[in-house]
Amino acid sequence: MPKKYTPGKPGEFPFTRGTRSLGYQDPKKKFWTMRMFSGFGSAENTNERFKKLLSEGETGLSTAFDMPTLLGLDSDDPRAKWDIGKGGVAVCTLEDMEVLFKDIPLDKVTTSMTINAPAAVLLAMYIAVAEKKGISKNQIGGTIQNDILKEYIAQKEWIFPPLPSVRLIVDTIEYCSEFVPRWNTVSISGYHIREAGATAVQELAFTLADGIAYVEACIKRGLRIDDFASRLSFFFDFHNNFFEEIAKLRAARYLWAHIIKERFGAQNTRSMMCRMHVQTAGCTLTHQQPLNNIVRVAIQALGAVLGNTQSLHTNSYDEELCLPSEEAVIIALRTQQIIAHETGIANVPDPLGGSPYIEGLTKKLIEDARDYIKKIDDMGGMIKAIEKGFPQKEIRDSAWLDKKFQDDKTKIVVGANKFNDTSEEESCGNFEIDPQAQTRQLERLKAFKARKNSKLVKESLLEIKIAAMENKNLMPYLIEAVKNNVTLGEICTSLKKVFGEYQEVAN
Amino acid sequence: MHQFKKGIWRVSGGGKLTTKILLVKGGLDGHDRGIQIVTKALRDSGFDVIYGGLYCSPEEIAAITIQENVDVVGISTHSGNHLGIFSETIKILKEKTNTHWPIIGGGIIPANDIPALEKMGVDKIYLPSTNITEIVEFIKGLKLMKRKKESQQKTIERILKGEVFAAASLMSLVEQGDNNAKKIISKLPDLSPQTIVVGITGFGGVGKSTLINKLIEHFRKDRKTVGVIACDPVSVSRGAVMGDRIRMKDHAQDEGVFIRSIVQRQNFKGVTPTTPSIIKILGAMKKDIIIVETAGAGQENSGFKDLVKVLVWVSVPGLGDKIQMLKGGGIETANIIVVNQSDKAASYLTFQDLKEHFENTKKICKTNSLTGEGISELVKAIKVV
Numbered sequence: 001m002p003k004k005y006t007p008g009k010p011g012e013f014p015f016t017r018g019t020r021s022l023g024y025q026d027p028k029k030k031f032w033t034m035r036m037f038s039g040f041g042s043a044e045n046t047n048e049r050f051k052k053l054l055s056e057g058e059t060g061l062s063t064a065f066d067m068p069t070l071l072g073l074d075s076d077d078p079r080a081k082w083d084i085g086k087g088g089v090a091v092c093t094l095e096d097m098e099v100l101f102k103d104i105p106l107d108k109v110t111t112s113m114t115i116n117a118p119a120a121v122l123l124a125m126y127i128a129v130a131e132k133k134g135i136s137k138n139q140i141g142g143t144i145q146n147d148i149l150k151e152y153i154a155q156k157e158w159i160f161p162p163l164p165s166v167r168l169i170v171d172t173i174e175y176c177s178e179f180v181p182r183w184n185t186v187s188i189s190g191y192h193i194r195e196a197g198a199t200a201v202q203e204l205a206f207t208l209a210d211g212i213a214y215v216e217a218c219i220k221r222g223l224r225i226d227d228f229a230s231r232l233s234f235f236f237d238f239h240n241n242f243f244e245e246i247a248k249l250r251a252a253r254y255l256w257a258h259i260i261k262e263r264f265g266a267q268n269t270r271s272m273m274c275r276m277h278v279q280t281a282g283c284t285l286t287h288q289q290p291l292n293n294i295v296r297v298a299i300q301a302l303g304a305v306l307g308n309t310q311s312l313h314t315n316s317y318d319e320e321l322c323l324p325s326e327e328a329v330i331i332a333l334r335t336q337q338i339i340a341h342e343t344g345i346a347n348v349p350d351p352l353g354g355s356p357y358i359e360g361l362t363k364k365l366i367e368d369a370r371d372y373i374k375k376i377d378d379m380g381g382m383i384k385a386i387e388k389g390f391p392q393k394e395i396r397d398s399a400w401l402d403k404k405f406q407d408d409k410t411k412i413v414v415g416a417n418k419f420n421d422t423s424e425e426e427s428c429g430n431f432e433i434d435p436q437a438q439t440r441q442l443e444r445l446k447a448f449k450a451r452k453n454s455k456l457v458k459e460s461l462l463e464i465k466i467a468a469m470e471n472k473n474l475m476p477y478l479i480e481a482v483k484n485n486v487t488l489g490e491i492c493t494s495l496k497k498v499f500g501e502y503q504e505v506a507n
Numbered sequence: 508m509h510q511f512k513k514g515i516w517r518v519s520g521g522g523k524l525t526t527k528i529l530l531v532k533g534g535l536d537g538h539d540r541g542i543q544i545v546t547k548a549l550r551d552s553g554f555d556v557i558y559g560g561l562y563c564s565p566e567e568i569a570a571i572t573i574q575e576n577v578d579v580v581g582i583s584t585h586s587g588n589h590l591g592i593f594s595e596t597i598k599i600l601k602e603k604t605n606t607h608w609p610i611i612g613g614g615i616i617p618a619n620d621i622p623a624l625e626k627m628g629v630d631k632i633y634l635p636s637t638n639i640t641e642i643v644e645f646i647k648g649l650k651l652m653k654r655k656k657e658s659q660q661k662t663i664e665r666i667l668k669g670e671v672f673a674a675a676s677l678m679s680l681v682e683q684g685d686n687n688a689k690k691i692i693s694k695l696p697d698l699s700p701q702t703i704v705v706g707i708t709g710f711g712g713v714g715k716s717t718l719i720n721k722l723i724e725h726f727r728k729d730r731k732t733v734g735v736i737a738c739d740p741v742s743v744s745r746g747a748v749m750g751d752r753i754r755m756k757d758h759a760q761d762e763g764v765f766i767r768s769i770v771q772r773q774n775f776k777g778v779t780p781t782t783p784s785i786i787k788i789l790g791a792m793k794k795d796i797i798i799v800e801t802a803g804a805g806q807e808n809s810g811f812k813d814l815v816k817v818l819v820w821v822s823v824p825g826l827g828d829k830i831q832m833l834k835g836g837g838i839e840t841a842n843i844i845v846v847n848q849s850d851k852a853a854s855y856l857t858f859q860d861l862k863e864h865f866e867n868t869k870k871i872c873k874t875n876s877l878t879g880e881g882i883s884e885l886v887k888a889i890k891v892v
Contacts, residue, residue, distance in 0.1 A: 066586075067534070067535035067536060067586050067588075068535060070535075071535055071562075073535075078564075079535065079562070079564060080535070081564075081591070082533075082534045082535075082564075082565075082591035082592050082595070083534050083535045083536075083586055083587075083588045086586055086587035086588050087536075087585075087586040087587050087588075151537075155537055155538075156537030156538070156539055156561055157537040161877075195540070196539075196540045197540050283540075283635075286635075286636060287618070287634050287635060287636070288636070319615075320615065320634075320635060321615065321616075321617045321618060321634075322587070322615070322617040323587065396543055399540050399543070399544060400544060400547060403544050403639065406636065406638075407638045407639055407640065413636060416636040417636070417638070430617070430619060431617075433587070500877065500878065503717070503753075503754065503877075504560050504561050504753050
């Protein structure tokens with residue numbers, strides 16, 4: 001990596017100033033994708049929310065799955081009992097997936113799915129649903145988060161140990177490079193790392209180090225860097241420190257471009273682009289005086305746009321208390337629309353580029369993140385660092401410090417530790433999930449399991465197991481299995497037998 | 508150390524008491540930023556924290572609460588499952604102990620649900636951005652559970668019947684130095700000759716707890732009942748975090764398994780002065796196998812061997828200089844030496860080194876505590892000693 005920091009021009013290597021020369025005025029894609037993370041109850045409830053958001057001007061879908069789905073459990077698993085449809089939507093079968101995307105044109109709308117440990121299975125379901133609608137897999141576009149390393153580091157929703165998990169990720173990358181060319185195979189995520197308490201530089205460094213680990217795993221498999229790198233995408237948080245956060249997004253693009261070019265020898269400039277989705281920071285919201293959150297989200301969203309994101313989720317003001325109500329989510333979407341259509345901020349590419357403050361901050365973050373990445377390299381890469389508990393500990397220490405500063409009021413949180421004597425609490429946090437959702441989901445699953453061909457299911461599961469043991473790419477087997485009505489839980493149970501299960505590490 | 512004027516198990520002649528708090532993530536939820544901060548803060552304030560881990564079901568929470576006989580249960584949840592998790596946990600605890608246990612909660616919880624939670628018996632809900640000192644002060648001021656007194660004979664009968672709640676309560680009294688408890692212990696029957704007491708020692712981080720998890724699994728398949736004493740060291744603040752349980756979580760709900768975490772405040776043969784009494788209680792409950800895990804290994808552990816029938820010393824490949832390794836931790840008193848993490852390339856060398864050094868004086872086993880490889884051989888070796 002060069003000693004001297006050169007930001008370059010918008011749309012040119014190293015893309016510090018954005019991946020497009022015309023910025024948000026590119027006629028091929030004006031503005032950014034307004035993608036609101038949604039999911040709750042049964043597939044019917046979420047489908048309804050999707051359609052509502054699209055009708056209100058949302059330009060891409062983003063799916064939140066419930067905890068059992070994230071952990072590869074069917075809704076009828078005893079462990080799922082208290083969490084069905086609570087933090088997201090329950091999807092266990094191809095039928096659930098069909099209901100979820102009913103009447104949504106999958107060749108026109110792109111869909112992001114926040115799913116990690118069982119991402120390959122959900123992608124298989126999505127492909128199968130599209131095919132049922134007569135849309136071939138080379139037409140669909142979207143993203144699976146598929147970033148397991150940050151689960152061990154921060155979000156803690158895993159199934160298998162790191163090595164087989166990364167193998168599954170490489171399977172999806174290999175398969176999509178050939179058959180699903182418009183799919184973003186991994187959304188390498190700093191968001192959860194930051195929300196768990198990391199600083200900006202930790203978020204930046206650990207995310208890129210995760211990315212390096214995935215690229216290395218792909219190259220080890222024999223893939224060529226230019227065949228897959230352009231479909232890797234990123235997901236960052238946008239926190240409160242406005243200019244530092246803008247600089248972080250710029251530093252991420254600069255660093256990734258250099259890493260892909262110099263460390264991995266890519267030739268194609270598209271491979272070097274760090275394309276990103278950004279979400280405003282959930283952890284900065286307060287349950288006290290919740291309407292203040294609208295202001296926080298607006299400022300963070302503005303920063304994300306000034307940082308040249310490709311895609312944006314804006315949080316709802318009631319998220320510190322419950323899942324977003326429809327009213328709150330529409331305000332969040334309107335916030336993006338106001339920035340796009342009313343402020344003129346998107347008129348020129350990277351308006352802040354060249355500002356000594358911004359460029360200085362960018363340079364500083366690049367240097368600090370580089371030191372962290374070097375440290376992780378010296379440990380033998382991110383998987384080794386995770387085994388040592390290194391990123392986990394760094395984040396925990398930052399989270400502790402942040403909490404300390406909030407408690408002693410070194411850090412002011414308006415409405416929470418200062419200016420908090422408003423006697424009247426705003427009424428919000430009233431969103432209730434459809435009480436029938438759980439029953440509906442369980443009944444559909446029961447009927448689904450009753451009518452399926454158990455011989456075919458057994459055969460599919462056996463094939464998956466054999467392919468897993470023989471190190472074959474699992475994607476074709478997974479697609480075949482979901483078409484044969486094998487459930488998510490059945491597939492994950494079979495894979496657990498081959499891969500084992502990851503256990504929480506206490507530090 | 509915090510002392511409370513009022514408290515459960517505080518009987519005349521009682522020693523010093525540190526409030527014991529169980530912290531868990533309820534249901535399928537991995538958001539642990541808050542619980543980690545609270546764990547550290549409570550430890551630093553001098554409390555003993557049992558960290559029960561992620562993804563705990565109400566059944567598991569209740570089982571840990573009773574076995575550890577904690578003073579306060581803290582449940583964190585961010586996934587919207589709070590109404591179900593809290594009500595079910597309270598229901599099971601009531602069914603099993605006929606007692607109200609102090610319960611606090613935290614996470615993403617709608618204000619509208621708080622009255623319902625309070626009504627079902629939750630003492631306090633903490634929302635994000637709560638000042639930590641508020642939580643600490645609340646726990647300090649919490650009226651701890653009062654228990655009905657019963658005759659020594661009644662307690663002994665219940666323990667002999669294997670009642671978990673009675674045994675766990677007596678263990679707490681023992682830990683507090685209660686005189687009545689000492690009398691009860693002296694009246695409990697001695698260990699049966701068939702009971703196997705296994706000590707597991709070795710340096711920190713070699714996988715002792717994970718290995719015990721696999722041993723329990725093996726013994727349970729063999730229809731043996733198991734008691735486990737897991738010992739953790741105290742921190743400088745005089746509080747402690749006990750996290751060994753999370754590696755034995757597969758057995759949290761198994762009625763044939765009793766796991767108790769203890770804090771090593773004064774070193775006694777590598778464990779605590781109360782360990783012999785706790786072993787005796789587990790024996791009276793007719794546990795076939797009693798496993799005692801030390802807080803780590805060092806020269807001071809040399810007396811540990813007197814407490815157990817079989818001493819297993821756990822090591823891992825590549826732990827550093829061979830001679831250094833052989834010097835410490837009372838390896839010379841062990842009956843069995845385990846080379847854990849047998850999947851590591853260096854394990855063969857370590858295994859050979861140990862074999863050469865000890866020739867035929869000790870049994871050397873190779874295990875992989877994650878996959879369970881080599882565990883049946885280890886169990887065989889334990890039975891032969």
